[in-house]
Amino acid sequence: MTRKTKLLDIAEALGVSTGTVHRALHNHPGVSTMTKTRVLQMAKTLGYRPNLAARYLSSKRNLRVSVNTLQGTTSFWDEVRAGISEEAHALVMENVEIEYRTYPRLGEGEEEAFEAALKAGVDGIITFPSRPKSLLSGMRRASRSGIPVVCVATDAPNTGRLAVVSIDTLASGALAADLMGRFLGGKGKVAVTLSSLAITEHAEKHKGFASTLLGLYPEMLLQETIEDHDVESEAYEKSSQLFKQHADLAGVYVTTEASIPVLNAARDANLHGKITFITTDLFPALVPEIRSRAVAATIYQRPRTQGRMAFRVLHEFLVEGECPSFQSTLAPHLVMRGNLDFFLQRQSLESSPQRAVRLQSASPELVEYFG
Amino acid sequence: MTRKTKLLDIAEALGVSTGTVHRALHNHPGVSTMTKTRVLQMAKTLGYRPNLAARYLSSKRNLRVSVNTLQGTTSFWDEVRAGISEEAHALVMENVEIEYRTYPRLGEGEEEAFEAALKAGVDGIITFPSRPKSLLSGMRRASRSGIPVVCVATDAPNTGRLAVVSIDTLASGALAADLMGRFLGGKGKVAVTLSSLAITEHAEKHKGFASTLLGLYPEMLLQETIEDHDVESEAYEKSSQLFKQHADLAGVYVTTEASIPVLNAARDANLHGKITFITTDLFPALVPEIRSRAVAATIYQRPRTQGRMAFRVLHEFLVEGECPSFQSTLAPHLVMRGNLDFFLQRQSLESSPQRAVRLQSASPELVEYFG
DNA sequence: ACGGCGAACGTAAACGTTAACGAAGGTAAA
DNA sequence: TTTACCTTCGTTAACGTTTACGTTCGCCGT
Numbered sequence: 001m002t003r004k005t006k007l008l009d010i011a012e013a014l015g016v017s018t019g020t021v022h023r024a025l026h027n028h029p030g031v032s033t034m035t036k037t038r039v040l041q042m043a044k045t046l047g048y049r050p051n052l053a054a055r056y057l058s059s060k061r062n063l064r065v066s067v068n069t070l071q072g073t074t075s076f077w078d079e080v081r082a083g084i085s086e087e088a089h090a091l092v093m094e095n096v097e098i099e100y101r102t103y104p105r106l107g108e109g110e111e112e113a114f115e116a117a118l119k120a121g122v123d124g125i126i127t128f129p130s131r132p133k134s135l136l137s138g139m140r141r142a143s144r145s146g147i148p149v150v151c152v153a154t155d156a157p158n159t160g161r162l163a164v165v166s167i168d169t170l171a172s173g174a175l176a177a178d179l180m181g182r183f184l185g186g187k188g189k190v191a192v193t194l195s196s197l198a199i200t201e202h203a204e205k206h207k208g209f210a211s212t213l214l215g216l217y218p219e220m221l222l223q224e225t226i227e228d229h230d231v232e233s234e235a236y237e238k239s240s241q242l243f244k245q246h247a248d249l250a251g252v253y254v255t256t257e258a259s260i261p262v263l264n265a266a267r268d269a270n271l272h273g274k275i276t277f278i279t280t281d282l283f284p285a286l287v288p289e290i291r292s293r294a295v296a297a298t299i300y301q302r303p304r305t306q307g308r309m310a311f312r313v314l315h316e317f318l319v320e321g322e323c324p325s326f327q328s329t330l331a332p333h334l335v336m337r338g339n340l341d342f343f344l345q346r347q348s349l350e351s352s353p354q355r356a357v358r359l360q361s362a363s364p365e366l367v368e369y370f371g
Numbered sequence: 372m373t374r375k376t377k378l379l380d381i382a383e384a385l386g387v388s389t390g391t392v393h394r395a396l397h398n399h400p401g402v403s404t405m406t407k408t409r410v411l412q413m414a415k416t417l418g419y420r421p422n423l424a425a426r427y428l429s430s431k432r433n434l435r436v437s438v439n440t441l442q443g444t445t446s447f448w449d450e451v452r453a454g455i456s457e458e459a460h461a462l463v464m465e466n467v468e469i470e471y472r473t474y475p476r477l478g479e480g481e482e483e484a485f486e487a488a489l490k491a492g493v494d495g496i497i498t499f500p501s502r503p504k505s506l507l508s509g510m511r512r513a514s515r516s517g518i519p520v521v522c523v524a525t526d527a528p529n530t531g532r533l534a535v536v537s538i539d540t541l542a543s544g545a546l547a548a549d550l551m552g553r554f555l556g557g558k559g560k561v562a563v564t565l566s567s568l569a570i571t572e573h574a575e576k577h578k579g580f581a582s583t584l585l586g587l588y589p590e591m592l593l594q595e596t597i598e599d600h601d602v603e604s605e606a607y608e609k610s611s612q613l614f615k616q617h618a619d620l621a622g623v624y625v626t627t628e629a630s631i632p633v634l635n636a637a638r639d640a641n642l643h644g645k646i647t648f649i650t651t652d653l654f655p656a657l658v659p660e661i662r663s664r665a666v667a668a669t670i671y672q673r674p675r676t677q678g679r680m681a682f683r684v685l686h687e688f689l690v691e692g693e694c695p696s697f698q699s700t701l702a703p704h705l706v707m708r709g710n711l712d713f714f715l716q717r718q719s720l721e722s723s724p725q726r727a728v729r730l731q732s733a734s735p736e737l738v739e740y741f742g
Numbered sequence: 743a744c745g746g747c748g749a750a751c752g753t754a755a756a757c758g759t760t761a762a763c764g765a766a767g768g769t770a771a772a
Numbered sequence: 773t774t775t776a777c778c779t780t781c782g783t784t785a786a787c788g789t790t791t792a793c794g795t796t797c798g799c800c801g802t
Contacts, residue, residue: 006757006759007758007759016781017781017782018759018783019760019783022759022761029779030781031780031781032779035780035781050759051428051757051758054424055760056424056759057422057759057787057788058759058760058761058786058787168717170713171710174709174710175705175710178707179707179709182553182667182668212709331713331714331717333704336550338542338545338583339543339545339546342702343702346700377788377789378789387752389752389753390751390790393789394751397790401751406751421789422788424787424789425787425788425789425790428757428759428787428788428789429756429791430790430791
C-alpha cells in the first residue's frame, strides 16, 4: 500500500498550493468554482482522507457540547451524564467542553434549555426530548444552522436530529412479554403500566409487549394499560384500582420509572406474592424489591452506555463530519435476583474507575496517576 | 484553567532543552541521573500530560498487534475478530496493523501461534488462551519483554497478562440458574453440560449456576455435570445417557458450544417438549431451535463487543501506557423467542455497517463515502 | 600536547493541517 | 492614469513531539 495521500499530494497533482486545496475541501471562500471541482475530483481519485492528528494539532479550537437532560433525582440521568463525561474524558486528544443544562421535570424548562444552548453557540447538543413537539421548532433551527443534535433515550421524529441513541424498545417489550409468559406458564391476566402512550419510547415498549404476548401466549389476557404521567400518586391510585378490579391479575410489566408506588399498591391490596412483576431500570429503591423477589426481573436500560454512545456519535460527527449511524439501539440487560449482585458491583466499579497502570513498562511521565 | 503544559514548559522551567526533557521522560540514554530526576519532578508538579496528536503526527511508527484465536468454524470467533477489526478501523488516527493467527482446534497450534507472534516482533497480542498452561511460558516471556497480552473470553491466571476481557461468567451462570428456577416453578431436576471444568470460564459458569440454584431454589436438584470436551459425538452420547438415567429431568443449562447434539439427544429420547433448555451463544443452527421454542432462552456472550473491548484496552495501553482496567467483564445478553428477531436484525446491521453521512454540513472531502 | 572518545545536552527538521497574511491580476470608480 | 478594492491564489508560521545530528565538555592514553 502506498503512503497516505495528503493535502500536498493533491496540490502538486493540480499545480496549486495546499492553501487552495484546504479552502476547496472545506467550502471556504476564495476559491473559483473551477478549481474547487478540480480539487474535489482529485481528492476523490487519490482517496484522500484527512489526518486527524495533524488537524487537531493545528487548530486549537475546542468543541463545546451542551447536554440537556432531566435533573438527577432518578439515577438514570446521573448515569447518562456519567457515561457522557467518561467518554469525553477518554478522548484525551480533543478539547471538549461539556455544558450541562438540566430541567426539573418532564417538559418543564426543556425548550428554554435548548434555546439557551443555541444562543450560547455550542457546536453540538445531546438532549432528552421528553416533549418532542415543544422542541420541534428549536431542533429544526439547529438542523438548518448545521448544529448536530443527538437524542438520548427517546426519539424526536421529523426534527432533523442527527441521530438517536436508545434502548431497543420493541425488543425490551418483547423480552418482557416472553419472560412473563414463561414465568406464568402461558396463562393468566397481565397488565402494563407506563408513563404515557404519547411518548414514543413507551408506546413502542407497549407495542412490543402486546404483540409478543398475544403472538406467543395466546391464552394470556392483556388488560388495559395504565398511564401515570410520571406522577407517583397517580401510579399508586390507578394501580390500586387495577388490583381491585382484577383480583386474579397474574403479572404486571412496569415500564414506568415510578415502579415503587405500583409495588406498594400491590402490597396494600394483599397481592404481594401473587403477582409477577417485571420492571424497568435499576435504582436503589428497587434493589430490596428484587432481593426479596417481589420483582421477578427488571430490564436495565444501560444509561451509562447510552450516554457513552451518544457522546461518541456526536463527537465522531463533529470531528469527521459523519457518524456511525442515525439510530443506535442497545440491547437491554436483564437483572434478576441471581445476577443482581454482579450488577451492583459493576456499577460501583464503574463509578469509581480506578485506572490500572502497569509498572513495568509504564512511561515515567505517567507516574502522576499513582497519586 | 491555564494552558496545558508541554515539553517546552518543563524545559524552560529547568533551563534545559526539549530534547533532554523528552529523553528523560522516556528513559532514553544520554541524560544524567540528576537531570532526569529533576525533569520527572518538574513534570509531575506541572501536571504534564503528553499531547497524543503531536506524538502520533511526529512518529510515524505503526503498531502491530497479533490476534490469536480459534479458526472460525463457530461464528463466535468470527464475531470477535470482526469486533477487533471494527474498533481498529474506527481509530482512523493511528496506523495499526493486525495480523491474524488462527489455530484449528482447542489447544492445537495455540502455542506455536503465540511463539510466531513473539518472533515476528509484534507490539501487542490479543489471544484466546484455551490451554493456559501451554501458553504460560510464552506469556511470561512476553510480559518480561514488555509486550502486552490481552486475553479474550477466558482468563490465563498468573501469566503476567495485561488484561482480560470476558463475559461475567459468574453472573451468566447465576442468571441461567434464576431463569431456570422461575421457568420450572422452583422445583425439578436440572443438569449442566459444559466443555471442561478445567477451563476457568466454564468452571465459573458452573459455580455461578450451582450456587444460585441451590441458594434461591432449595427444592431443585442439580445432577452431576457433563463434560463433552467440545466433541459433538461425546456431547450426544453423554447427554443421551443422562436422559436415560433421569427420565424426569426438567431442565438443562448448556454452556457448551455444542448445544445442538444435546438437543438432538433429547429429541431422540422423546423428551423434546419436556425439558427446558437454556443454552449459550447464538449461531445459525440455534435460531430454529429458539424459534420453535425448543430452547427457552440463550445467553449471548456478545463476541463482537468482546473483540472491540479487547482491542480498545490493548490500544489504549500501547498508546498511553495504561489501560482502563485489568479485568473487563461484560454482562451477557438474554435472547428468547420474543426478542430473537431484533437480535438477528442487529447482527446483520452490524456486519454491514452502512455509515451515515449528513449531506447538509458534510465536508466535501468525505464525498468518497457515498460510492 | 595532541587526538580520540564518550557522556550529556542543544538544535532543528520533520509530521500534515490550519489560518493569517500577502501578492498578483482584474475591474470599477476617482 | 491613478486609486481603491475586489477575487483568487500562494506563502508561511504555528501546533507539540520525535529523532537524527551537532555541539560542547572532560577524561584517558600515547
